[in-house]
Amino acid sequence: MSENQLSHYEVDFKAIVKQIQQVKRNVYQFANQSLIDLYWNIGKIISQQVASSKWGKSIVSELAKFIVKQDPEIKGFSDKNLWRMKQFYETYHDNPKLSSLVREIPWTHNTIIFSRCKSAEEQEFYLQLMIKDKYSSRELERQIDASLFERTITGKQQISAVLRELHPKIESNFKDNYVLEFLGLPIQHSEDNLKKSLVQNMKNFILELGKDFVFIGEEYRVQVGNSDFFIDLLFFHRELSALVAFELKVGKFKPEHLGQLNFYLEALDRDVKKPHEKPSIGVLLCSDKDDEVVEYALSRHLSPTLISQYTLLLPDKKLLQAKLQEINAMLEVVE
Numbered sequence: 001m002s003e004n005q006l007s008h009y010e011v012d013f014k015a016i017v018k019q020i021q022q023v024k025r026n027v028y029q030f031a032n033q034s035l036i037d038l039y040w041n042i043g044k045i046i047s048q049q050v051a052s053s054k055w056g057k058s059i060v061s062e063l064a065k066f067i068v069k070q071d072p073e074i075k076g077f078s079d080k081n082l083w084r085m086k087q088f089y090e091t092y093h094d095n096p097k098l099s100s101l102v103r104e105i106p107w108t109h110n111t112i113i114f115s116r117c118k119s120a121e122e123q124e125f126y127l128q129l130m131i132k133d134k135y136s137s138r139e140l141e142r143q144i145d146a147s148l149f150e151r152t153i154t155g156k157q158q159i160s161a162v163l164r165e166l167h168p169k170i171e172s173n174f175k176d177n178y179v180l181e182f183l184g185l186p187i188q189h190s191e192d193n194l195k196k197s198l199v200q201n202m203k204n205f206i207l208e209l210g211k212d213f214v215f216i217g218e219e220y221r222v223q224v225g226n227s228d229f230f231i232d233l234l235f236f237h238r239e240l241s242a243l244v245a246f247e248l249k250v251g252k253f254k255p256e257h258l259g260q261l262n263f264y265l266e267a268l269d270r271d272v273k274k275p276h277e278k279p280s281i282g283v284l285l286c287s288d289k290d291d292e293v294v295e296y297a298l299s300r301h302l303s304p305t306l307i308s309q310y311t312l313l314l315p316d317k318k319l320l321q322a323k324l325q326e327i328n329a330m331l332e333v334v335e
Contacts, residue, residue, distance in 0.1 A: 043089030150320035163304035222267040243280040253289035255297040262303040
């Protein structure tokens with residue numbers, strides 16, 4: 001069959017492939033839910049038997065041996081895993097909302113979340129994150145290590161009014177503070193070193209940014225008149241359907257930085273943005289910022305921009321948790 005004949009049937013072929021892929025996803029999802037249901041039911045039995053003092057620790061060990069003896073091909077039912085099933089059930093059995101969410105993600109990811117996240121709010125945060133972004137277990141571990149939950153709750157994201165109007169979902173797609181510990185840079189570094197390291201570690205950088213970011217290029221050239229200008233890093237955001245220009249600054253944020261970024265956004269919207277895309281977004285990523293200065297700088301700014309800070313070290317989780325407790329305590333007083 002010639003290439004021309006094949007192209008004639010390509011639409012039908014693609015439709016069939018799409019159906020196959022959808023069924024494969026459905027089968028995987030059904031298998032995963034069945035497995036989670038099994039672990040839930042086993043955990044429930046163990047929990048109830050232990051609570052009633054009918055079973056002790058030794059009985060659970062005997063159960064593990066019995067399962068292997070009955071069917072040597074059955075894997076994953078060691079006494080350690082059986083105790084995890086008990087913990088899994090006890091963590092979520094009083095929370096219908098979370099007990100529904102856990103059935104949508106793999107067992108390995110579930111064990112990470114219920115063993116490392118102590119509050120129902122934190123558990124829900126990472127469960128929803130997994131459902132949305134489909135992180136690998138290593139990526140999920142990294143997000144917890146980087147205190148994504150605490151940073152999201154305690155962060156004071158400052159965004160221009162224009163940006164909020166153009167992109168109502170902006171806050172759920174950008175962070176106030178980005179953790180870049182994977183760069184391995186010294187505290188004293190140049191903007192050029194920062195840019196090169198980010199490009200070399202783009203996979204980890206996009207993990208920190210969010211999976212809807214698509215990298216377009218570094219030193220992206222825009223021509224205005226007879227002059228060339230270069231944007232540090234240019235991305236496209238799939239959900240927001242907009243170009244995102246990152247301008248890197250080593251040092252403290254200064255209001256005059258916004259003028260350069262605003263110029264880049266104007267050039268992108270006039271000469272690069274496609275007709276169906278939304279207005280471009282600018283992110284000024286600096287190593288330090290004064291929140292009050294940022295607020296003043298953005299209060300009358302007419303460009304869709306936001307200012308974020310980066311750090312080269314993993315945050316102190318205990319300090320963030322303490323800050324979170326203070327915020328919750330203040331909310332309780334207000335209520």
